[in-house]
Amino acid sequence: MPDFKQTFQEEVRRLARKELKALDEKINEQKKTINALQKRVNELEKKQAAAVAKPAAAEKAPEAAPVQEGRKVRFSPKSLVKFRKKFALSQKALAILLGVTPFTVSHWEIGKNRPRTVQIEAFNALVKLGKRKLYALVAEKAPGELPAPKKATKKAAKKAAPAKRGRKKAVKAAAPAAEKKA
Numbered sequence: 001m002p003d004f005k006q007t008f009q010e011e012v013r014r015l016a017r018k019e020l021k022a023l024d025e026k027i028n029e030q031k032k033t034i035n036a037l038q039k040r041v042n043e044l045e046k047k048q049a050a051a052v053a054k055p056a057a058a059e060k061a062p063e064a065a066p067v068q069e070g071r072k073v074r075f076s077p078k079s080l081v082k083f084r085k086k087f088a089l090s091q092k093a094l095a096i097l098l099g100v101t102p103f104t105v106s107h108w109e110i111g112k113n114r115p116r117t118v119q120i121e122a123f124n125a126l127v128k129l130g131k132r133k134l135y136a137l138v139a140e141k142a143p144g145e146l147p148a149p150k151k152a153t154k155k156a157a158k159k160a161a162p163a164k165r166g167r168k169k170a171v172k173a174a175a176p177a178a179e180k181k182a
Contacts, residue, residue: 075120077111083127084109087134096142098122 084094091102091109098105098119107113115123126134 075115075123077109080105080123081109083123087131089138093138093142097126097137 080094083089084091091105095102095105098115099122100115100119104113104115108115126137129137
């Protein structure tokens with residue numbers, strides 16, 4: 001009769017090797033998963049570092065001055081409306097310049113919401129720009145959103161059109177010039 005002890009030990013070894021082989025396969029699969037996840041984490045960290053280095057608000061708005069920590073920036077809906085009306089900007093054009101939606105600008109104007117500090121800084125930077133620079137920025141970032149030219153005022157129209165009463169004087173002045181030529 002075969003030795004029971006020896007047969008039992010061989011069977012235990014065989015089963016142990018079989019289990020180790022299955023565990024090794026699971027470990028290799030998990031290592032592959034871990035490596036894939038580690039690559040993904042590295043990519044996301046690089047993207048986050050790039051986003052921190054170049055904030056999205058700074059790309060959308062002209063050079064906003066950094067705000068000191070703990071300092072509350074002033075903002076009023078009236079100033080936003082006044083600025084927009086002064087330069088004849090639509091809510092859409094202003095929204096594009098500030099990197100928000102026109103709906104958001106509308107809520108700011110009626111006082112329903114308050115812009116974030118970054119957006120207030122961007123707005124303050126726009127206020128500091130001159131009319132030409134502002135319109136150039138609008139033309140660059142929001143083509144087709146430039147304000148329509150202002151209608152001619154009565155004074156400007158009178159200067160451009162020939163005077164009705166002064167027509168005789170103009171004809172008299174032209175006549176001596178014509179006589180000198182002849």
